[in-house]
Amino acid sequence: MQRTSDINIIETRALPSPAALLAELPKTETQADFVTRARHEINQLIFTADKRFLFVVGPCSIHDLDAGREYARRLAALARQVADRVTIAMRVYFEKPRTTVGWKGLIMDPHLDGSHDIAAGLRLARAFLRDVLDLGLPTATELLDPITPQYIADLVCWSAIGARTTESQTHRQMASGLSMPLGFKNGTDGSIGSAINAIRAAAQPQTFLGINVEGAASALVTRGNPHCHIVLRGGSAGPNYAPEHIARTEQLLAKAGLPKSILVDCSHDNSAKQPERQPEVLRAVLAQIVAGNTSLMGAMIESNLAAGNQPFPQPKDQLRYGVSITDGCIDWSATEALVHEIHAALAPRFA
Numbered sequence: 306m307q308r309t310s311d312i313n314i315i316e317t318r319a320l321p322s323p324a325a326l327l328a329e330l331p332k333t334e335t336q337a338d339f340v341t342r343a344r345h346e347i348n349q350l351i352f353t354a355d356k357r358f359l360f361v362v363g364p365c366s367i368h369d370l371d372a373g374r375e376y377a378r379r380l381a382a383l384a385r386q387v388a389d390r391v392t393i394a395m396r397v398y399f400e401k402p403r404t405t406v407g408w409k410g411l412i413m414d415p416h417l418d419g420s421h422d423i424a425a426g427l428r429l430a431r432a433f434l435r436d437v438l439d440l441g442l443p444t445a446t447e448l449l450d451p452i453t454p455q456y457i458a459d460l461v462c463w464s465a466i467g468a469r470t471t472e473s474q475t476h477r478q479m480a481s482g483l484s485m486p487l488g489f490k491n492g493t494d495g496s497i498g499s500a501i502n503a504i505r506a507a508a509q510p511q512t513f514l515g516i517n518v519e520g521a522a523s524a525l526v527t528r529g530n531p532h533c534h535i536v537l538r539g540g541s542a543g544p545n546y547a548p549e550h551i552a553r554t555e556q557l558l559a560k561a562g563l564p565k566s567i568l569v570d571c572s573h574d575n576s577a578k579q580p581e582r583q584p585e586v587l588r589a590v591l592a593q594i595v596a597g598n599t600s601l602m603g604a605m606i607e608s609n610l611a612a613g614n615q616p617f618p619q620p621k622d623q624l625r626y627g628v629s630i631t632d633g634c635i636d637w638s639a640t641e642a643l644v645h646e647i648h649a650a651l652a653p654r655f656a
């Protein structure tokens with residue numbers, strides 16, 4: 306008989322079930338309480354008149370756990386200094402969507418060598434999330450593969466669906482079952498409509514194919530996630546954080562009957578992929594808030610210990626410490642200065 310399936314599958318590697326990984330790396334009661342409180346606080350910031358600002362900041366991707374932990378320690382200390390006006394969540398990004406191909410993140414290729422040891426990647430990701438939570442820092446990540454959440458979502462305080470997947474039904478269904486506040490990015494072409502449709506779809510009950518905690522193929526029936534909002538990240542036509550873009554987004558949200566809650570990603574097409582331009586985007590957002598805007602709830606920045614990025618792939622022992630292997634980032638001192646700038650800019654709101 307002619308073979309008609311698996312013609313292009315070379316190998317199938319079994320993974321531990323989510324239940325097995327959760328048992329191996331359980332969360333503590335303290336971590337569960339912290340995640341619950343952080344999600345609640347972020348929801349307050351995004352969906353109510355709470356005056357505090359959500360700042361999602363951290364590396365474009367985590368590839369070196371020691372550098373990631375050093376970054377997290379510094380960020381946790383900084384977060385405590387500004388907590389009265391700014392809630393900081395760390396970008397703990399383990400899954401990278403690629404325009405064509407490239408390294409797909411720590412979960413997919415933790416050894417950075419193309420061996421794609423996903424079981425190790427899931428284990429490292431889970432352990433790292435626990436470490437960040439133990440520092441008292443809320444965790445933020447992009448959820449890309451629809452199976453990944455079963456392994457790590459219990460440790461995630463805020464999540465994003467990226468520009469390349471906001472239009473995907475699979476991701477909207479997944480979002481409808483997630484327990485944390487979640488931002489849908491506008492499309493890479495700049496389309497706001499796909500993110501608004503995504504928020505509406507994710508708010509509805511959905512039934513979709515996935516795995517249960519034992520790893521068995523299952524139909525997952527969701528309640529709908531009421532805590533989804535838009536993230537403006539610019540698009541191929543240019544940035545979308547200026548007052549006219551914000552006003553247009555507010556109009557479209559209102560027309561769709563959605564809360565006017567917007568987070569601006571200062572990176573990607575909002576900074577023409579030039580990391581050093583992120584501060585100017587953030588300052589433009591702050592200026593709008595100071596001028597009275599009430600729909601801008603927060604911002605995101607890609608930041609690392611050191612500035613820029615480095616070519617990848619390259620031999621692991623030649624990688625520079627604290628430098629991104631995906632998108633370029635601003636360095637620690639610029640990040641620290643920006644956080645204090647946000648805190649100072651918000652002073653009139655709290656006067």
Ligand SMILES: O=C[C@H](O)[C@H](O)COP(=O)(O)O
Binds near residue numbers: 401402404407631632
């Ligand atoms: O934030 C990360 C990148 O912009 C995204 O993963 C796409 O990267 P690429 O265009 O280099 O593939």
Ligand SMILES: C=C(OP(=O)(O)O)C(=O)O
Binds near residue numbers: 466
């Ligand atoms: C991939 C990312 O962003 P976007 O989906 O906006 O390109 C990201 O924030 O890492």
